[in-house]
Amino acid sequence: MTAIYDYTLPTPQGEEVSLKDFEGKVLMIVNTATGCGFTPQYTDLEEMYEAFHDRGLEIIDVPCNQFAGQAPESDEEIHQFCQLKFNTQFPQYKKSDVNGENELPLYTWLKSQKGFEGFGKGVKALAMSAMLSKIDKNYKTNPDIKWNFTKFIVDRDGNVVARFEPNADMKEVRACVESLL
DSSP: OOSGGGOEEEOTTSOEEEGGGGTTSEEEEEEEOSSSTTTTHHHHHHHHHHHHGGGTEEEEEEEOOTTTTOOOSOHHHHHHHHHHHHOOOSOBOOOOBSSSTTBOHHHHHHHHHSOOOOOOSSHHHHHHHHHHHHHOTTGGGSOOOOSTTOEEEEOTTSOEEEEEOTTSOHHHHHHHHHHHO
8 A cells, every 4th residue: 555545444333434535535544532631722723724724634643542541431532522521523533553563554654654753852852852762762753653742744735734742732633634625
């Protein structure tokens, strides 16, 4: 598989959704969790969805429990949490792995397109680096997803144009998305 549109994602109901359904759209693909310090980013994600969905933005929310067990709930409980707490309207897919032996093939491809480039500067960047160095000494040199709320931005032609780590300024994420619409 060589294009994003060759991949599918599982729904909580056990169906497979083809990313070909999103051809011509701007995509934000994000691994999420309900009990993470970055969970409030759901507010920003929903604001972007409401502002830009009619212009062609699709948010692909992939709940993941691989990072400190911060999404232990069932798919249905995660969905209810997001709707009640953040009034999310974008679809959530089946809770899945984004790293390792059972990672979604889509994530294998995404990481091959945009590897890890660092956490940037500032207090949150230092905190992320300190935490990750204890978990994975080689975190700087591998493309793995480092934590919840890593975002990949895909343009209307299916090219991965950006990868934002969880601590990225959501204003920068929004500007990137808006520039592609």
